[in-house]
Amino acid sequence: MAERPATRTWLRTFELGAGAAAALLAVLLAVDAWAISATDPDFYLPDPFRPLSIALIVIFLLTALIRRERLRRFLRRAVLLVTLVGLLLEANLRFRGGDDSSIVEQTPDVLLRYRYKPGAQFGERGGEPLRINHLGLMDVEHAIPKPADVFRVVVLSGSIANDGAIPFDERFWRKLEQKLEGAAPGGRRVEVVNVSVHGYSEVQQVRLLEKVGLQYEPDVVVVGYMLTAASIQNGGYRRLGDSFFLFRFLPPYKRALTGSVCSLFAPYHERYSFDLIVRNSFERLALLRRAHGFKVLVAVLPVVEEFDDPICGAIYDRVAATARDSGLPVIRVADDFRGEHAMTFAKPHGRWDVCHPNPAGHDRIAGAIARGVRSLLDEH
Secondary structure (H helix, E strand, C coil), X not given: XXXXXXXXXXXHHCCCCHHHHHHHHHHHXXXXXXXXXXXXXXXXXXXXXXXXXXXXXXXXXXXXXXXXXXXXXXXXXXXXXXXXXXXXXXHHHHHHHCCCCCCEEECCCCCCCEEECCCCEEEEECCEEEECCCCCCCCCCCCCCCCCCEEEEEEECCHHHHCCCCCHHHXXXXXXXXXXXXXXXXXXXXXXXXXXXXXXXXXXXXXXXXXXXXXXXCCEEEEEECCCCCCXXXXXXXXXXXXXXXXXXXXXXXXXXXXXXXXXXXXXXXXXXXXXXXXXXXXXXXXXXXXXXXXXXXXXXXXXXXXXXXXXXXXXXXXXXXXXXXXXXXXXXXXXXXXXXXXXXXXXXXXXXXXXXXXXXXXXXXXXXXXXXXXXXXXX
């Protein structure tokens, strides 16, 4: 009987009070409601919102140990306020900055999920508007069937090929066309066709080649492999896991905390999902190569990070080994950047945009791929 008052006193320490309990419950419901509305069932990184709910509960319980009531209330209110501000940032990025509906539409193809809207404007060139071509590609129109005097190179990639911050004619695949001049057998004219959509995984890229790219009768298919190609997400929204905020701000946080952003991409390349998305797609591409008679070059593209980073280096090596296992020639484009400082190739207003280099980076990528294609043609 003597222990009961002590037990009640200990339990009372963790009492929240009606107001604090109601506030905590309201915020927890808001976090959970947002998590449900933002869920992408295909993401491969942990959901950040459920851990946030648990952290809120733990913080409230721990602040109950603070005897000064004013300090306890201040800390609880500050935590709730920061959480609500975070949700507002998520909503702003989702509904104002993350929606690409002006150029993206859903497609009945369940593997592609979405595509570019034919005819949608995506920029300007020489004062004239640039529009998605009739097959839903962010490129100019190319003749179908292929003219007899044309040698076609089809490029499969993701958002790096369609980066709106890079002038159209300075994108790496446009530069590639210039750098391959005179390389085609029989003196044919080289045309590079951009069969790339931002956010596409390797599965979607190969699918788009089958559905659209093969209509251009490619002689060579170049896979510009980005480290994001091992993930699947809805390209209408740009997020990391389910978080729009983390997509924008996790790279600088990772670099500040660990000195490298490469660890962001490691989970995509360490799980069964990598074999399902990447290895399976490379093997599919090898089958298409045999069936349609084109050559393939897998170009593993670097992120804008120190080019001797061992974490990224291991990822590049795994992708390259997987391509070779499928019988596909491969080049590590990062090797062409060795000895250079990463910030040399960062965009002036997007230094944390580690997946998309500046025009100098695009030119360097085009040069590496051009040498790879020329070497491929010389072997045959």
